Amino acid sequence: MGYCLTDLINACQNDWRAYIEHDFVRQLGAATLSEESFRHYLKQDYLFLIHFARAWGLAVYKSRDMTELRHSLDSLKTIVDTEMGLHIGYCREWGIDEESLHDLPEAHETLAYTRFVLDCGHRGELLDLHVALAPCLIGYAEVADWITSHPQTVTSDTPYQAWIDMYRDENYQQAARRERRWLDARLAEVSPRRFEQLITTFRDATRLESAFWQMGLDAAS
Numbered sequence: 001m002g003y004c005l006t007d008l009i010n011a012c013q014n015d016w017r018a019y020i021e022h023d024f025v026r027q028l029g030a031a032t033l034s035e036e037s038f039r040h041y042l043k044q045d046y047l048f049l050i051h052f053a054r055a056w057g058l059a060v061y062k063s064r065d066m067t068e069l070r071h072s073l074d075s076l077k078t079i080v081d082t083e084m085g086l087h088i089g090y091c092r093e094w095g096i097d098e099e100s101l102h103d104l105p106e107a108h109e110t111l112a113y114t115r116f117v118l119d120c121g122h123r124g125e126l127l128d129l130h131v132a133l134a135p136c137l138i139g140y141a142e143v144a145d146w147i148t149s150h151p152q153t154v155t156s157d158t159p160y161q162a163w164i165d166m167y168r169d170e171n172y173q174q175a176a177r178r179e180r181r182w183l184d185a186r187l188a189e190v191s192p193r194r195f196e197q198l199i200t201t202f203r204d205a206t207r208l209e210s211a212f213w214q215m216g217l218d219a220a221s
């Protein structure tokens, strides 16, 4: 029997839990996160999403048949048409207009994470790129579920509810499930040696996600 995404997650269990249950996520769920932290995170996430859309564009480019091409194109559309649209509207509600984001300098956490993923895509195969992208797409679906089921989560009258709803939304959850199925099918065919390489990529991307949350927290200190 071959590998699947759960095996990748299990191989990096500590880093994965540190990402999903990061203090930023806990505070956001409990509505104790400082607005300064969240605003900084939101602004950098706009820049992040642009580069991630480029990375999905690279996955489209690297696709070898119509099935792969359609799959990556669907994820690209989820980011550009759904997530970025909601994100821009959401920023506006926080008093951040899109024009002000055009000249925003990239934080080094944004640079490190986005360029890492693009580099995985350029030097590796399509699977390397998908594995580097997985903590982003699949991780946020899990973060939204974790927040929702956590006993400390505040559900009414919180400035963060709309953000949580964005990632609980069926469209987003469906895109994450679709990606999980795609990865499960590809990982089933890889050798143990290749799987070890993919663990390294997955772990690095997961750590870069945690660093991105931490950047938000640090903005308030």
Ligand SMILES: Cc1ncc(CN)c(N)n1
Pocket (backbone or CB within 6 Å): 045, 048, 049, 083, 135, 136, 137, 140, 209, 212
């Ligand atoms: C840093 C980061 N990681 C993941 C996502 C969810 N696509 C996001 N918006 N921002």
